[in-house]
Amino acid sequence: MRSVSFPFYKTRAWKECRAAYLHKVNGLCELCMERGIIKPADIVHHKIHLTDETARDPAIALNFENLQAVCIDCHNALHFRKAPKKRYEIIDGKVVIGEDAPL
Numbered sequence: 001m002r003s004v005s006f007p008f009y010k011t012r013a014w015k016e017c018r019a020a021y022l023h024k025v026n027g028l029c030e031l032c033m034e035r036g037i038i039k040p041a042d043i044v045h046h047k048i049h050l051t052d053e054t055a056r057d058p059a060i061a062l063n064f065e066n067l068q069a070v071c072i073d074c075h076n077a078l079h080f081r082k083a084p085k086k087r088y089e090i091i092d093g094k095v096v097i098g099e100d101a102p103l
């Protein structure tokens, strides 16, 4: 997992964004829910992962389209799975999932 040295997670903007997003998804893990499992979300994950650079871009860092509420198990799977990563792009404020990126 890449770390972000910019103290993004401490910003008020992120705390408000995160709280609003969790409220929107009823505080549940979205990936578990897809499989019919009701489990509270522990983490709001960024589909386009945060780096020092992306953390400064509100279109990525604070965009609901780029967020996903997940439990710890799903979050670990997202970051450590071996499957090829999907590419994401932001077009007009929407997150667009591209073709599988080559390994």
Ligand SMILES: [Zn+2]
Pocket (backbone or CB within 6 Å): 029, 030, 031, 032, 033, 039, 070, 071, 072, 073, 074, 075
């Ligand atoms: Zn989950």
Ligand SMILES: [Zn+2]
Pocket (backbone or CB within 6 Å): 044, 045, 046, 075, 078, 079
């Ligand atoms: Zn994550």
